Amino acid sequence: MPSTAFASDNAAPAHPRVLEALHRANAGSAPSYGSDELTTQAADALKQAFDSPEADVLFTFTGTAANIISLAAAARPWDEIFCSDVAHVLVDEAGGPVRLSGAQLTRLPSVDGVISPDELERRVLGRTEVHHSQPRIVSVTQSTESGRVWKAEALKDFVDRAHELGLLVHVDGARIANAVAALNLPPLEAIADADIVSVGGTKNGMLFGDAILVRRPEHFDGIHFVQKQIGHLASKHRFIAAQFMALFDDGLWLQNAANANAMSRRLSQGLESLGLQLAAPAEANEVFVKLDADIHRKLAQHYLVHQPDLGEPVVRFVCSWATTEAEVDDALGVLDTLL
Numbered sequence: 001m002p003s004t005a006f007a008s009d010n011a012a013p014a015h016p017r018v019l020e021a022l023h024r025a026n027a028g029s030a031p032s033y034g035s036d037e038l039t040t041q042a043a044d045a046l047k048q049a050f051d052s053p054e055a056d057v058l059f060t061f062t063g064t065a066a067n068i069i070s071l072a073a074a075a076r077p078w079d080e081i082f083c084s085d086v087a088h089v090l091v092d093e094a095g096g097p098v099r100l101s102g103a104q105l106t107r108l109p110s111v112d113g114v115i116s117p118d119e120l121e122r123r124v125l126g127r128t129e130v131h132h133s134q135p136r137i138v139s140v141t142q143s144t145e146s147g148r149v150w151k152a153e154a155l156k157d158f159v160d161r162a163h164e165l166g167l168l169v170h171v172d173g174a175r176i177a178n179a180v181a182a183l184n185l186p187p188l189e190a191i192a193d194a195d196i197v198s199v200g201g202t203k204n205g206m207l208f209g210d211a212i213l214v215r216r217p218e219h220f221d222g223i224h225f226v227q228k229q230i231g232h233l234a235s236k237h238r239f240i241a242a243q244f245m246a247l248f249d250d251g252l253w254l255q256n257a258a259n260a261n262a263m264s265r266r267l268s269q270g271l272e273s274l275g276l277q278l279a280a281p282a283e284a285n286e287v288f289v290k291l292d293a294d295i296h297r298k299l300a301q302h303y304l305v306h307q308p309d310l311g312e313p314v315v316r317f318v319c320s321w322a323t324t325e326a327e328v329d330d331a332l333g334v335l336d337t338l339l
Helices: 016-025 037-049 063-074 096-101 117-124 152-164 176-183 187-191 223-229 238-273 293-299 325-338
Strands: 056-060 079-084 104-108 134-141 168-173 196-199 210-214 286-290 314-318
Touching: 016 238, 037 056, 037 210, 037 238, 056 063, 056 223, 056 238, 063 096, 063 134, 063 168, 063 196, 063 210, 063 223, 079 096, 079 117, 096 104, 104 117, 117 134, 117 152, 134 152, 152 168, 152 187, 168 176, 176 187, 176 196, 176 238, 238 286, 238 325, 293 325
Parallel strands: 079 104, 079 134, 134 168, 168 196
Antiparallel strands: 056 210, 196 210, 286 314
16 A cells, blocks of 8 residues: 555654553543643643633634634624635635635635735725625635745734734644744744634644634634534543643644654755755645656555645645654655656
8 A cells, every 4th residue: 555654744643642641631530521620731731832821722623623613703694704725724624614604705816825915905995884795804824735834024914914904813723833843933923913723733743633722712702602513522621632731741742843844844855856846835844846647646656645736737745743754765765766
């Protein structure tokens, strides 16, 4: 069977320290539905990491649920949600944000997932009452679905402009740890002044689970009901919380991300040394490379890699906390024989 080493960071195993934390959490009984001590500690760890002491924290089983809950709690059926043309909430969540909120989801042109503040303003201005959906919230992804990282100043400018336009800002942070590690800045600077953030765990060494950091709870009234309605208020909440505690203990979340990013750099540099062209700069842990269909077909006999629908022959390699230099070098060796 072809290797899944670069298929997705979702394909990576759980980190041993995460599994150890689950084992410890399994001792005895504990209050359910998030009223246990581990959940309180994990929520505090997230608030401390993002310097957001007044935030509310919710936990979910999946990143898709974290995004849907965040957006559905903000938007009403006559509202409008903006996102990039490659956003996960648009392309890979089966219409979930629209179904749960009833709001319109509007794509904005982007450069590898990075949206211009001017483009956002152009779309927002000119809306009238009654005849148009009302702009409510914009979702940005950090790091983006194309492997780019929003630079801190660029994201700050975008978020500030969105707020000036009366919009809330959601950050899809399924790979937020990779962005923080790449920027080498405090986590808060990687999300700017966002109102709500989906914080990834599954892609960064957890067995399952993601979180929602609600930095301005007053704008997301009812979010706990949305979480409950779609089945993401875990009865045995401690088993999600324990994993986050392991990630945030001694900086493991950023150590994991740093390894994934480093292996991505090694891979992207190796691909370019083979004469291949990257489809986008590899700034986090995803590498998009232009590869013709015949080479991809042959590569698929050795490695399962995703081929996104970008209108050109591009394949995606994803590195994880568990990716090794040997795995990267082996993949480059296979490609060298195929070219």
